[in-house]
Amino acid sequence: MKLMFTDMAMLQIKKRIKEEKMFQLKLTYDSDDCGCAVNGISFLQVIEQPNKNDKKLITNFVPTYIEQRHEIFFDEEMKVEFDERSYAFRLSSPQQIINPRLALHIS
Template sequence: MVVQYIKDTRREDVDLRMYVTVTEAAYKKIMDTIPNEAKYIKLFYDNEGCGCVMSGIIDLVAVSEKDERDVDIESSVLNFIADRTKLVFMDDKLTVDWHKVGGTFQLKSPSQFYNPNMKLHVRV
């Protein structure tokens, strides 16, 4: 029996298990909203005022640079990041969509809605 060892090329700054799909409508709205200085779209897990770290909500935040705990997340079109300590609160496959009637973004996975009324904040 031959055993092959494959070098682990994973990087700490990339979460290879997660993937964010951005719908065409969401992509257009994001690009119409963010300034040129925004390099990343952060999946920001906000639990301030919720009383418990388990009771947070995710928003989109356009930023120009990463924080020290941020990791890259694979995406269909945009550069997504998230705090590595908050990834446990998100499924592996996410979709960002634009809800035209409500005028908000939606973050969902095949199993749940994370935030059906998500805002895009700009912090550049």
């Protein structure tokens, strides 16, 4: 599975983290309180270490992971962009826009 980041998305993520230390990301799918597992929402999460069930994605940015059981909710090739008009990240693939307002959770 591949997740590429545009230059603007990388710049905005670095700005929001505001720390010089190394960080890792996790593409997460949350279906809690969504009624059904297929009605979940995706977001990026800054993590210190991946979990044992996390799988490393092919990326052009920092190490990025996904929980193996959530792979089914995503496409094989995806891209994270930053839209300056809406000031939001967008997760898309050649087939679809997966999340037009992808959140970045920083713990």
